[in-house]
Amino acid sequence: MSPPREAHPWEASYPPGARWDAPIATGTLPALLDAAAAEWDGKVALHYRGRDIGFAGLRATADRVAAGLMAEGLRPGDAVAFYLPNTPWHPACFFGVLRAGGRVVHLSPLDAPRELLHKIADSGARWLITTDFPTLLPNALRLLREGAVERAFLAPDAAWGGTSAPAQPDFEPLPLRDAPPAPWPALDETDVVLLQYTGGTTGRPKGAMLTHRNLTAAVSIYQAWRDEDTLPRGEQRVLGVLPLFHIYALTAVLLRHLADGNTIHLHPRFDLEAAVEAIERHRINVFPGVPTMWIGLLNMPGIERRDLSSLRICSSGGAPMPFEVQERLEALIGTRIGGGWGMTETSPAGSRLPFRGPKRPGLIGLPLPGIEMRVVDLEDAGRALPPGEHGEIATRGPNVFAGYWKQPTATEASFRDGWFLTGDIGWMDEKGYFTLVDRRKNMIISSGFNVYPAAVEQAIYEHPDVEECIVIGVPDTYRGQAAKAFVKLRDGAAVLTLDALKAFLADRIGRHEMPAALELRAALPRSAAGKLLAARLREEEELARGATTKETPA
Template identity: 40%
Template sequence: MTDLFTSRPWLRHYDPGVPATLDLKPEPLPVLLQQAAERFADATAIAFYGRTLSYARLWAETNRFARGLLGTGFQPGERVVILLPNIPQSVIAYFGVLLAGGIVVLANPIFDAEGFAHEVRDSGATTVIALSMFHRLVEQVRAELHFPRLIYTNLKEYLPSSQRLLFTLLRQEQEGHRVPDAQASQALWFQHLVAAGQDGELPTLDAGDPAVILYTSGTTGAAKGVLHRHASLYINAYQTRMWYADAEEGNERVLCVIPFSHAYGMTACMNVGIALGATLILLPTFETHNVLHTIRRERPTIFPGVPPMYAALNEVREVRKYGLSSLKSCLSGAAPLPVEVQEGFERITRSRLVEGYGLTEAGPVTHANPLRGARRAGTIGLPIPDTEARIVDLETGQDLPPGAIGELLIRGPQLMAGYWNNPEATAEALTADGWLRTGDIARMLPDGYFQIIERKKEMIIAGNYNIYPRDLEEALYEHPTVIDAAVVGVPLPNGKTEVRVFAVTRPGERVSEAEVLAFLRERVNLPVVPDKIEFREALPRSFIGKLLRRRLVEELLSREQRS
């Protein structure tokens, strides 16, 4: 054990009860749900606007859906695109497709036609499962691409009976949930498949089988399909579950507002929640006051989220009246967590909010700060059980000592099998001995905590200096009127790079450009400091809340070309 502590100094800082390694046999992913149904049959698995499903009911409907899908001629190995928000059908479809031997392709519910068509085409999907309100998008793509099976489901199907009637009367037509008759007659319907799936054999699954494809473009380039086997996602669910060392299995309640279509929501909300036998409190979208009302009504104990979500809650006046004391553990991911946001959220909730880290290619969770022990603000924390991490020189690839800045590499059982039908990209990302090149510039502190400095592709090279946007953004967050910030490098015609700053201030509060720049210069000791700031009402972010710096750069370049 001494040698292990020497090679992995982070193990000394694990919370009590978090193991250094898992004695766990990989299983097919549906085993997560099967085990929860066996252990907590009568416990509530899903809470959805007042409607609940027990684990026994959820497992039964998942099995029926799998059999109903096979009854349509579906064959194991076929790819199924799931275009659903966080509703009960998304959980049933996810595990049902896997039970039928299929490969799940998780699609972004706010896609445009081009992005959706790319995923259908690239994955070779034969089936699409979509919410009825997305029918215009689906039919537009179906006119271009042929996929044999289209399965629609309606938001009202799992609402309580009273809300189902109101939905039909007030929302169905207005919000476009009703599929036109001509199109509806050419599609299959989710509830019909569940009702039809009473009999039939299910295929035998193996932990090594392909399970899920998640598309990611990182910060630039065309979206690539990240292929995970059952084993990697099953293991990552338990690696993350063990981080909640004091969780009470069968009694926790997870607020699921991170989309399941994103690797973080899929694992940290759905799969980890099911591994805990927890109640999944489903919200299809993040709307600040709806989230607060849900917290007051449903009393969640675990809230995985992203920094903009916690920041939005911090800004609500009299937020404590919503009774946030039920929250115990909040794990922030997908983007850097500003210290100001972290401290503000903990003040109003008295819960523990810690920053973690992951990549779609890694299941996604690889690092997290301890939920009960010593955390390091501004770091991503420690590698989770059975995860190795090291820092290598950006040029030579040689290992670097603690404190040195280089590229972060990760190795562990949660890593992807590779990029779907893209061996060249796979070879570039994965080394021959199984390490994932993350593309993130980082350093390991002497005690084993890791700190992300910047994405390699987003580091700004200004003259002879390297500028890390996060350093400037963290300083901007300290200003009392700034609630969001972005720093980008803009290439100039003369070959140099200019540092540009964008900031969002609190509604109704004004501050001068000169004041913020003076504030920034006082706190950041850099050879290159921006000389102007552009104020915005909002910054471009992905559906998961990740800052999209490249859109700001593209907009600036386009604007300057027109001028």
């Protein structure tokens, strides 16, 4: 039975044509690809390096991968690690492994060797699939030679227009087989199909267990959202520059747009000039990005003379978009940049900003169809808070993950009464709009006051010379903790001092929020998905303090 309507104030704020109680379809991912290949037969699914891959062709390649892996001994429930960039081999192998009843473990090309080793050992993956990109081969070879994986299969980049790489005798060719088994393994939508590692900022990454049902529900949830910027199915030309090994691109870009019959213009990585050229040449009308991509576009020399007029659906995810930056970007491209909120654990569907909705820093919008959200007390997660009060955001829905792989204690701690506790601090207004304040683990306690780095960052971004910034908490002998700002300045900007920054922020943030330290950097650390990494800076600060402590005489 659905909760009473008064429990969902966001329903009254939905755009015309959208319904929170729209039916959410679930199933298996191979069935999703089968349906897309049948409905969109003859259309282009992927455009890559000047080549078109049709829906039927993608499905046929995935089936050949599945049959080949099964012939080599892959069995239902086996884990296969992917060490792949954006290439058509990713979706072909993804659907292939799932068709064979296996599960995928995503590795990031930016993972350090010890992170790769941890994910493989923790997941139990015995096989690895990679491609012959020079940046990937050394680490893949190390994993094989050190015995982290038993077998490593090489998918040739030359199959999709890349250059032929020298022979790699340590690797086996990716097995492709034309004759499918009779029948394919039986699949259930509750099967875990993806171990997506997350949460590495607090110890070792945990494997979020995502099922067929979670991921297909997320696709259906995205499809159920209707707004003024919605374009017809089959008519969207999507810029695919987000990494497919990240949950945002996997679900919101690859799976969702395949299901809708749209063409994804896939790029091996994000290159600003190549992205702008693709927008102009192919009349791209959908650009899902992350803040660092949009900031790069905004600061690109001569961008005001480039033709971005085809863009219709622009969105930013992965991290909050600085409000000042968003205002300037929307003036540049002539349309609103949408956004929302989601997590690996929510597949990552969560909330969405309506096209005509309000605008304010930190706003993440309304819960998407079929998803419930509420704000709970930080000390008692069972107590829901009324509108306007700050607390932890909790959510539930068919998209929410099955738990953390081999970590029952962490799984139990992440749920309360069926609600997933996200670790994000925020609040809901009377109309059902949610605003994100910061991650709970990022919160700084300064002189007994709560300081949210995201709020300080928003204020710093208003400075005309600031291109990017990260704020973290550092020990302070007087306050206990204080904010420290790491800033990347725009090219040609004058040196910014701490005193000058404090003067600029004086009427923008409170005294307890004022940074006690400033460090200028030529670049700030970011993840493979383009997200700025505060955790990396916290680690650096801890190491530096540890070194200082060791050097201090007893």
